[in-house]
Amino acid sequence: MKGKSEMSAEKETHQADRIPDHDYDGIQEYDNRLPNWRLWTLLGTIVFFVGYWLVFHTYGIAKNHLGARGLTEADLVAMSSNQDVLAEGKAVYAQYCQVCHLAEGQGLVGPNLTDVYWINGGSAVDIHDTIVNGVVEKGMVAWGRQLGPDRVDAVTAHLLTMRGTNVVGGKPPQGELYESAPEALLEGAAETEGAATETAASTE
Numbered sequence: 001m002k003g004k005s006e007m008s009a010e011k012e013t014h015q016a017d018r019i020p021d022h023d024y025d026g027i028q029e030y031d032n033r034l035p036n037w038r039l040w041t042l043l044g045t046i047v048f049f050v051g052y053w054l055v056f057h058t059y060g061i062a063k064n065h066l067g068a069r070g071l072t073e074a075d076l077v078a079m080s081s082n083q084d085v086l087a088e089g090k091a092v093y094a095q096y097c098q099v100c101h102l103a104e105g106q107g108l109v110g111p112n113l114t115d116v117y118w119i120n121g122g123s124a125v126d127i128h129d130t131i132v133n134g135v136v137e138k139g140m141v142a143w144g145r146q147l148g149p150d151r152v153d154a155v156t157a158h159l160l161t162m163r164g165t166n167v168v169g170g171k172p173p174q175g176e177l178y179e180s181a182p183e184a185l186l187e188g189a190a191e192t193e194g195a196a197t198e199t200a201a202s203t204e
């Protein structure tokens, strides 16, 4: 047992617990100051939030959907003539995509990838988005998380080399005609990221 004087000395150094008057069905609550570690954790998350918002949403330095890095139409088209990227894309395609789209992209469960008709848009950016996000309700998997950005980019590049090759014996066309954007437009798109979205939008 502590003596009375000892207890009041303790109270001077540690602030006594405060209990406000109100009670809810007999339940009362303390109204104490947050411990420092919790206060700093809270402030830390607020600071993190501001940084995250600026990076992902305001400046779009990294796109907020998985597997995408804000590549433009021109970036993706350029990748489709890089042999290293294509080799990887081909391997990814054989491992993950061939079952439904067949070896040359003729189409089986999934649509023909060698014609110029696209259900979800035929620009490089559209194709990339379809691969990242999938069309889950129609049986096309969202590959962004599983493959990660490098392999998604590579397989997109590979698909761009199939686009318009019209492999014999392919599935009949589905979707809408997509004619590739003229080179001049693509070069313009390389300069400003926003233009790539416009390019994609104007071809829909």
Ligand code: HEC
Binding pocket: 092, 093, 096, 097, 098, 099, 100, 101, 109, 110, 111, 117, 118, 119, 120, 121, 127, 130, 131, 135, 138, 139, 140, 141, 143, 155, 156, 159, 174, 175
């Ligand atoms: C389980 C079967 C299946 C697998 C595996 C699959 N797909 Fe698909 N894919 C589909 C189906 C079904 C559709 C049609 C979606 C629709 O109707 O919008 C589709 C559509 C697409 C489209 C859009 C075609 C268009 O006309 O808009 C692209 C691009 C595509 N797939 C790429 C891929 C890639 C790349 C892979 C491998 C990483 C892959 N798919 C793996 C079933 C599959």
